[in-house]
Amino acid sequence: MRGLFISNFKISKTYQNHETWVDLLRFYASERGEELAYTFLIDGEEQSESLSFAQLHKNAQKIALSLRAQVGLGERVLLLFPPSLDYISSFLGCLYAGTIPVPAYPPDLYNLRNSLARLEMIVSDCQAKIALSSREFIRLFQGQVGGKEGDFFRQATPTLLSLRWVSPDETVEGCWERPPLNGKSIAFLQYTSGSTGQPKGVVLTHQNILYNAEMEKQAFAHHDKTVCFSWLPLYHDMGLIGNILQALYLGRPCIFMSPLHFLQRPVRWLKAISRYQATTSGGPNFAYELCCRKITPEECSELNLNSWEVAFNGAEPIRASTIHKFSEIFSPYGFRRTSFHPCYGLAEATLFVSGGQARDLPxxxxxxxxxxxxxxxxxxxxxxxxxxxxxxxxxxxxxxxxxxxxxxxxxxxxxxxxxxxxxxxxxxxxxxxxxxxxxxxxxxxxxxxxxxxxxxxxxxxxxxxxxxxxxIKDLIILSGQNYYPQDIERVVEESDTCLRPGCSAAFSLEENDQEKLIIVAELRDPKKQENLPWESIISKIRLAISREFQQQVETIVLLPPCSLPKTSSGKIQRHTCRKKFLENIWKVLVRKDS
Amino acid sequence: MFFSPKKNSKEPSPKSITISEIECWLCQKIAETLKIPKAEVDQQKSFLEYGLNSIQLMGVSGDLEKWLDQRFSPTLLWDHLTIEKTAEYVQSKL
Known part of the structure; x- marks a missing residue:
């Protein structure tokens, strides 16, 4: 193990000289104030807006003043923003105020019930009393929106409605002072989902994140010409820490766009790298796979991927076949296989844990x-x-x-x-x-x-x-998102009264380099099997999964009661289910592949 | 007239494209994505009922952008939910 042989770690001055992220931004604002800090691609292509380090510092001061007029040090502040520069200013504004930001995914308009329930749980868990947000969300959560949508929000979100909603545009007269922070002070709460949907807030200190930024910098061999590009969600580890904060740590620019614009046309990712000559950019394995499947040769004509030094790949199983395919398809446009940088990390470790040798073959x-x-x-x-x-x-x-x-x-x-x-x-x-x-x-x-x-x-x-x-736990990872099988099984069992509660299993299988979702479920009444409306049960399961998780079920298998293997304490043995499914040894009532 | 989804966006002029041509294009796309015969695609059925996931739905809106050489919201297909309604909206924006 390489770690065993390292006795003297070389740590950069950035880490040694700055105890908090507040000090770091102040440093860059004074040393390279006019240089570009962030560019946001509003439409994912041409339209953009930017901030320099000096502007960012000024915004953070202004937001801090307005926050401190309303809450004390160490108070949690919910951050609810669409991808935007305002979100970054607000995050840093919270740090400048000595408050603790709690970034959250904005409500998903196509899965409102779940996403609002999750937001409610986060707000209750961190006991936030105040939220910084965009004007659009403030209108919704202050109950200023009429009609059905407004009614829905008023009913679904008692905790959110009781928050004080503040816009980053608000101004308060005064002079900003550095709050009494040190490396051990809490910087922010990084929420991750647990099974049964109970969110957990990982408590990260300034020191945790600074040290992790130094780790990422060294593993990726970042330098004074590094340019980051990101389409990842900005609300947790890979997007926020790996890109937004890494760029700030380096004092280098980060260009970003909404994940939706990437998913709509994956070529936008590679076009942005070409246009801004980005050196570091990455995502989960599925993103590379999506590029291989969706990008046509005609779309590639303007690509120039020569600048791309670190194409990190993490957050879900990394596939050799994807690395081969992607390298083959995009090498004519300057992509180098040695840029691939498989890595591993998790929110509890801030983000980054391990990564391949920079500029080496994976x-x-x-x-x-x-x-x-x-x-x-x-x-x-x-x-x-x-x-x-x-x-x-x-x-x-x-x-x-x-x-x-x-x-x-x-x-x-x-x-x-x-x-x-x-x-x-x-x-x-x-x-x-x-x-x-x-x-x-x-x-x-x-x-x-x-x-x-x-x-x-x-x-x-x-x-x-x-x-x-x-x-160890049977986590299911589909297109870079983690799902607990328990959550999927609950939705399956509730989708039709013919299905037995506690008697279904969800697991995934690899097919054509993609994880596919498989569901096996037991039916309630064995005697009435002939008259059961199979088609409707199957379609109800599909609809429920698609509504709750926006995922497609590859195969649904319906079984007679007591078919599924369980432990002595009655827990479903998903591994055995998977094995039996592959061996095809069940007495199956219905099997429906998509 | 049949438009293949892979066909270059430049011809014919988008303005002349009718609702039924857009419907036909969407049917073809959904059928390809779900790997089912085009005849089995129901223009009034919700995309959610087909079990299409969010990435697939956003991908179709991106393909539509390529075909018509025009920008649409990534959430276009959720906003309109069926082939019929999506086609009607898209035609009105040409």
């Missing part, structure tokens, strides 16, 4: 798939199961592979839970003491002085490279 190995299932990593000469490594540790972080039951570290080549320790690891979830103790304070005999974060991810080291080998 490390791939073929493993014996049967041995992998038996938790052993043994390479195979045949192209059996090709895994892409998520790289190596950075700086003083420790990555240890642990037997999750016995809680002892495992030798190289054995698969276990990934445990982490380092200055970037958060201390806790916001006001969830018991859970935080379990997740953030694990102990290992060999390192009595350290506390470890349990990631819940499975992995192993091979020749010093970290490989991810699934999760």
């Amino acid at each position: 490390c791939m190995e073929s493993f014996d798939s049967q041995k992998l299932q038996a938790k052993q990593a043994k390479t195979s000469k045949e192209p059996d199961q090709v895994l892409v490594s998520s790289g190596q540790t950075v700086l003083e972080q420790k990555i240890i592979i642990v037997d999750p039951e016995k809680q002892v570290s495992l030798p190289f080549g054995q698969i276990g839970e990934i445990w982490l320790s380092g200055p970037h690891i958060a201390n806790c979830y916001w006001q969830k003491e018991e859970l935080s103790q379990d997740i953030f304070c694990a102990a290992l005999g060999e390192y009595p002085e350290k506390l470890f974060l349990r990631t819940g991810d499975l992995g192993f080291f091979h020749k010093g490279n970290l490989f991810i080998a699934g999760r």
Whole structure:
């Protein structure tokens, strides 16, 4: 393991000289005030607006003054914005006020019920009393919108309506003073979803994020000519920390656009990289896959991807085939395979954990798939199961592979839970003491002085490279979004009264380099099977999944009662379900592929 | 007249495109995405009932932009929900 051989870490002056993000922005505002900080592509193509470091500093001061007139130090402030420069100014304004921003996804107009319920839970959990938001959202949440839409919001959002809503445009006379902050002060709460939809706010300090920014800078070999481009959502780790804050850490520009404009026409991503000569840009594996599928040769004529040094790929399983395909299709336009930078990270570790060697070919190995299932990593000469490594540790972080039951570290080549320790690891979830103790304070005999974060991810080291080998929990990842099978199963079971509660299983299977959602569910009454309206049950399941999660179900299988394998305590065994599905050994009543 | 979704956007002039041509184009796209015969696509059925996911729906609106050489909202298909209503709206914007 490379980490074992590093004794003297070289840490940049940026990290050494700045205790908080407030100090860092003040520094850049005075040193390179007129230089470009952010450009937002309003329509994803031509229209844009920009901010320099000096303007950003001024905006943050103004917002801080207005906030401090209304709330005290350390108060949580909900941030609710569409992708915009205002969002970035507001985030930094909260830090300048010594308050704690809580960035949240804006309500999804096509999945209002769920997204508002989630927002309500976040606001209750962090006990925010105030929200900074765009004029449009303020009108909605202050109850100024009439008609059906207004009624809906008034009923669905008692907590949100009780917040004080503030626009970043409001001004208060006065002189900004630096709040009493240090590296240990909380910078912001990063909400992640848990199963049963209960959100958890990862508490990140200024120091956590600064250290992680230094890790990312070193792993990506960022330099004084780096230019970031991002279409990722701005509200959590990869978009906010990996792009927006990384650029600020470097004092370099970041150009960004709405994820919707990317998904609508993926070529916009590559066009923006070409136009702005971006050097760092990335996303989950599905984004590269989408480019391969959707971009036509005619659309490529203006592409020039020579500048692209770091094409990071993280947040979902990284596929060797995607890396090959993407490199092949886009190398005529200047893309280099060595730019691919597979990486691994999670919100509880701020963001970044490990990444491949910058400017090197991504490390791939073929493993014996049967041995992998038996938790052993043994390479195979045949192209059996090709895994892409998520790289190596950075700086003083420790990555240890642990037997999750016995809680002892495992030798190289054995698969276990990934445990982490380092200055970037958060201390806790916001006001969830018991859970935080379990997740953030694990102990290992060999390192009595350290506390470890349990990631819940499975992995192993091979020749010093970290490989991810699934999760302890059965998380389903579809197009870069995490779904807990319990949540999907609940929606399935509620979609039709013919289905038995607690008797369905959701899991995913790989097909043509994409994860596909499979649902197996038991029917209630075996005697009336002949008369059951299959078509309607199937279509109700599809509709429910599509409404709640905007996902397509690949295959639905309906089974007689008591078909699904369960544990002695009655929990569905999804792994066994998956295996049985693949072996096709069920007495199936109906099977419907999409 | 049949328009292949892959056909270059420049001809014929978008102004002359009728609602039924747009419907036909959308039917073809949805059929391709779902891998079902075009005849099985119902113009009045909600896209959600087909189980199309958000990325697929945004992709169709992007393909429509390419075909007609004109910008539309990424959420165009959700906003109108059926082929019939989407086609009617799109034609009114040409």
